[in-house]
Amino acid sequence: MKDHRCSILSITALFVAYGTSFAAQSGPDLAGQIVAIQIEKAARTPAERKLDSQLLFLSRETAGLEAVAGAPLLRSRVCREPDGRVTVDISAPPSVDLRQAIVGAGGSIIYESPRLGALRVCLPPAALQGIAAREDVKRIKQGARLVRHTGPVLSEGDAAHKAASSRTFFGSNGSGVKVGVISDSVDYYEDSVENGELPSFSILPDRSGIPGSGEGTAMSEIVADLAPGAEIIFASASGGKAAFADSILLLREAGCKVIVDDISYGNEWQFQDDEIGQAVNDVVADGALYLSSSGNEGSLAKGTSTTWEGDFASGGGEALLPAGVVHDFGPQNFNRLTDDPSGGSLQWSDEYHTSANDYDLHILSADGSTIVSSSADTQDGDDEPFEFIDEINPGERIVIWKANGAAPRYLRLSCTGNPLEIATAGQTIGHAATASCMSIAASDASAVAPGPFTSDSPVRDSSSDGPHKMFYEPDGTPITPGNFLASGGVTIPAPSLTAATGGATSVPGFSPFYGTSAAAPHAAALAAVVWSRKPALTNTQLRTLLESSCIDIEDEGYEVNTGHGILMADLALGLTRSPHEIWRQSNFNVVLASGSSLPNADPDGDGVPNVVEYATGGDPNAPTPAPLAAVSHAGSVFSLSYRKNPTASDATLSFEHSATLSGWLPITPATDALISTAGGIQLRQATLGVGSNTADFFRLKATAP
Incomplete structure (x- = not known):
């Protein structure tokens, strides 16, 4: 336990509006309120410590008590259901006894995951402490709501990505x-x-989700528009992080090679893969390609960033706050939203099961005179480095407090619904920005419809930027032991690439729709079309191919707003062409053989079919000026001089002989030597001894896919 035996009643302080430290002034006892919260934390019972602080404060408020004695205006800001109950995530193995206790207390079960030992339930606030007191319950946290990455409407992605024309041209x-x-x-x-x-569509059992927007239907229609031959299987992310993670694994078990989502949860871990990120890792390790929307939470470059990231910096106040110090954002010791209300979360670079560095997130009144809400969980060695408040209002001051005994860490403040006054890059959330996931930014296709994207097409202002910092392996192993500041860990590039916002759907409210929710299924559909044409690709090879098939937009090269640029179907499918198909396109402007481009066709009438022209470097549209092969002999040893196209790597030139011009038999040359090269075409000579002086005929045979 921390020792908070200090004189606090005589302390009076205010945050200076644009200062770098606390200053003693007349007015409410703000410093005393912060210290009072620390005293309250130290006095919590074992059951109370299982609840995150916002839930604990709510349980006290519903019982008619102060949330924190000594902070009279502090209130919990937990988003409640219409019936007054609160959605929470319980860390406990599901059991009959626990279910009965939850229902008996007036609760209901939304989802349970035996694999992860987790339940999402609705509980009356008065029942929180009773359930927390159970021995089988390890922790009860607010049930973060899923975030749907949608926005305004109007887009035509099928044409903008050149998907429709490319499907026909490449036959996939x-x-x-x-x-x-x-x-x-x-x-x-x-x-x-x-x-x-939706010509081929199904839903995993019990995974249709809670009736709501139908956004999954709209996403599925976009996949069907761009990849009409693909089989689409849906699974909902509703029910919390455990439900989301289970849906990912179940889709892979159902045979899905491409998996795409447009969901995030506000309490996803940022510096280490949580259950969602680990599920993504698992399916990718098993051979799937995973894509996710980068989010619509803005970027620093567009002036819409909702995130601040950086190392903790002391903002002073040590003399007035004996237990700790506040963080300095640079120009001031607090941050603010610029417009609408938003939820707010604080994470720092501790391992997510064993944090012993105590940080708190305080919300102050607009004039900085008093604490109006606070997330003040205990971190003493077996806790998450996470604080969360459901609602922060514009103008209110957001303050980060660090206990004196806590080590400086890399911090992330995220208010996903509204830009911050002091912001940085790095908004893309959790699993969407892990190394195994392709995160997808968005560009407005309505600006180019009905034509295709160009290098002048910009990324949307709301599209979330990167990069993404990671400090731990999924099992908690530090990536850079001892260094948990900005110079440590690894920086993961995000987003991966950009795709179209929108796409006409038949779903009410999404006809069409905007946001990275629409961009992600566009990219996923193109991935399916490419994989369908070249199924031998590994998921790693496919990802590399997709990232190499983009129009560069905005800043030159890869950058944290657009990734590698806008994915284009013709560029991606062009990289799947075989050498023979590349030759065919260059000579006939088609990829798929038909008519005069068929292998055995002879469009120039010189008696040499296309397949031989290809293998020997001939021109299929102009008569061959000289023999492709010539035979000479010395006794029983015959030599065949022939031309070979070295770029025809998927063609085979072989040798056959016959004494009667029928019943041709293969013959292996004794030698096959390069004589010369001209214009990229080889002249070679093969020695074909047959061991007798009897008459024999020889021919060069060409085969190709």
Whole structure:
């Protein structure tokens, strides 16, 4: 326990509006309130310490008590359900006894995961402490709500990505590839199936989600538009992080090679993979390609960033706050939202099961005179480095406090609903920015419709930027032991690339729709079309191919707002061409053989079919000026001089002989030597001894895919 035996009643202080330290002034006892919170933390019972502080404060308030004695205006800001209950995540192995206790206390179970030992439930605030007192319950946290990454409407991604024309030209529509879609719900999907919008669609059992927006249906329609041959399987992310993670694994078990989501949770871990990030890692390690929307929470370059990241810096006040100090954001000791209310979270670079560095997140009144809400969980060695407040109002001051005994750490303050007054880059959240996931930014296709994207197409102002800092392996092993500041850890590039916002759907409210929620399924569909055409690709090879198939936009090269640029179907499918298809396109302007481009066709009428022209470096549209092969002999040893196209790596030139010009038999040359090279075409000579002086005929045979 911390020793808070200090004189606090005589302390009077205010935050200076634009200062770098605390200053003693007349007015409310703000410093005393901060110290009072620390005293309250030290006095919590074992059951109270299992609750995150906002839930603990709520349970006291509903019992008619002060949240914290000595901070009279502090209130919990927990978002409650219409019936007054609160959604929470319980860390405990599901059991009959626990279920009975929850229902008996007036609660209901939303989701349970035996694999992760977790439940999401609704509980009356008065029941929180009773459930927390159970021995099988390890922790009860606020049930962070899923974030749907949508926005304003109008886009036509099929044309903007050149997807429709490329499907025809390259002959690939996603057939043979299962695409898993994860979102909130699939309202209206029956209409979409009946109307032919979803020709091949199914839902994992008990994974349709809580009825809501139908965003999953809209995402699935976009996949079907761009990859009409793909099989689409839906699973909801509703029910908390455990439910989301289980849906990811179940889609892979169902055979999905491409999985895409547009969901995040506000309490996803940022510096270490949590259950969602680990599920993504697992399916990617198993061979799947995973994509996620980068989010619509803004970027520093566009002036819309909702994030501040950086090392803790002391803002002073040591003399007035004996237990700790506040953080200095640079020009001032607090931050503010610039417009609408938003939730706010604080994370720091401790391992997520064993944090012993105590930080708190305080919300002050606009004039800085009093604490109006606070997230003040205890971190003493077996806790998460996480503080969360459901609602922060514009103008209120956001303050980060560090206990004196806590080590300086890399901090992340995120208010995903509104830009911050003092902001940095690095907004892309949790699993979407892990190394194994492709995060997708968004560009407005309505600006180019009905034409394609160009190098002048910008990324949306709201599209979340990167990069992403990681300090721990999934098992908690430090990446840079002893260095948990900005110079430590690893920096992961995010987003990966950009795709179209929107796409016309038949779903009410999404006809069409904007946001990275629409961009992610566009990219996933193109991935399915590419994989369908070249199924031998590994997921790593496919990702590299996609990132190499983008139009560079905005700043030159890779950058944290657009990734590698806007993904284009023609560029991606162009990289799947075989050498023979590249030759065919250069000579006939087609990739798929037909008519005069068929292997055995002879469009120039010189008696040499296309496949031989290809293998020997001939021109299929102009008669061959000289023989492609010539035979000479010395006794029983025959030599065949021939031309070879070294770029025709998928063609085979072989030798055959016959004494009767029928019944040709293969013959292996004794030698096959390079004589010369001209214009990239080799002249070679093969020695074909047959061991007798009897008459024999020889021929050069060309085969190609």
